[in-house]
Amino acid sequence: MGSKEKIKERYLEAKEKSIIRDFYSREIYKGKTYRAANLDKIASIIFAFLFFVMVTLLLIESIALSLIISLILVFLISKVFINIRDHRIDKKIRDINEDLKSKRIIRELSQMNREEFINYSKELLEKYYLSEFIYGEDGIDLIGKINNKSYGVKCIKSSISDRIIRKKVEEFHNYVNYLEYDEGIIITNSYFQDETREETSLILFDFEDIKGILKKIDEYPSDEIINNYIKYRHDDNKKNYQNQIKAFSLKKITRLYFCSIMVYLISYFVKYTLYYRVVAVIIFCIATIIGGMNISEYIKHTSKTPLHK
Missing domain, CATH: 3.40.1350.10 (Trna Endonuclease; Chain: A, domain 1)
Incomplete structure (x- = not known):
């Protein structure tokens, strides 16, 4: 097997894994792809970090100490929530697979005379x-x-x-x-x-x-049969991306922009004015980046060539 064939094979394997991850993510997170769900988590972590920084800064009035305490708090809380989330996701994936297997058997039996x-x-x-x-x-x-x-x-x-x-x-x-x-x-x-x-x-x-x-x-x-079913079903789900991007834009991005404006307004009434304004700009940039990435993801999924014909 030549290098081109190996690269193509690895690309297809990565693509198939991506399709399977996206399927479970959409089932678990109400239509969100794996990438969009991770962007949500990253945005939540950054938002939590900035929140802790602002709170601790008001209490101890030391930027360096505030950053250290906030990092430790966010790390510990994230660790706990990630463990809980992983157990919950594993259970949901098992439940989804079991449901798909049941439906497959129902289809087979219903087609019999x-x-x-x-x-x-x-x-x-x-x-x-x-x-x-x-x-x-x-x-x-x-x-x-x-x-x-x-x-x-x-x-x-x-x-x-x-x-x-x-x-x-x-x-x-x-x-x-x-x-x-x-x-x-x-x-x-x-x-x-x-x-x-x-x-x-x-x-x-x-x-x-x-x-x-x-x-x-x-x-x-088997799980392998269900994975193959997910891959072949993938093309039928393209139309769901448009609804996903609309839902995300209306909720998450709007909240982030609103939070950015509020933090910027608060900067007029606190001691560290520049710091709060920097935080406001960071939140604004995060909202813009997440929105842009989701739009690009929607365009990519609606225009790409199907994996299986």
Whole structure:
């Protein structure tokens, strides 16, 4: 592999990581990209530092000592908040991934017809119980033998929002007893009505149980699959950047400009007039830089070539 190919490969890897970071950032921070979220954090740290400097300066009237105390305070507070934030972000990413995996399985199951769902259930139960199941008839979809016990299986393909009523479970229970099976199983891609499990001796598998089986047989969607899904979905999210830049401009940048004006006005009434005016200019510059960077980011995302075609 030549140097150009290596550079291109590294660029694509970095780009893919950037796309994945941006996706999670938008999910966690209500539409903000990873870069915009970090700019927010940097602005907050700088603002906190300037605030501590102004407060300590009023108390001790020493610029050098004020700067040192403010740096220590900001460092300690940032350290605590970063640890808390990292734990919170890790949990949210796990929750987001779990939600995406569930939705992927829901899509797969919803696209099946009843016959396909029976075939899917047959393969699932065979891998889970390590036993063979054959196709049944007359109201029994599958028949299996587990630990020398005969099992009659009913597969109910439904909408994920539906609930399998107790009456349907009771009817199948009676039918299994009538046909003299040792046990009965109902498997569905939706859910059972509340308290149905407590009122029957049948083995009931709902959507959550299907997910549990997939995890046990190591066929649950992996994080790598979800990352690939995020990459391919990336181009569909371009239109969200415009809303993001508007929201940011109206809130954060306006507040920073307002803060800059207030600090500058306060400079007329305090001892260190020049210092306060310098702080006001710094805040003004931060607001301008953040606004400019977000605008450039929006332009970049709306004009760039898609990573995957």
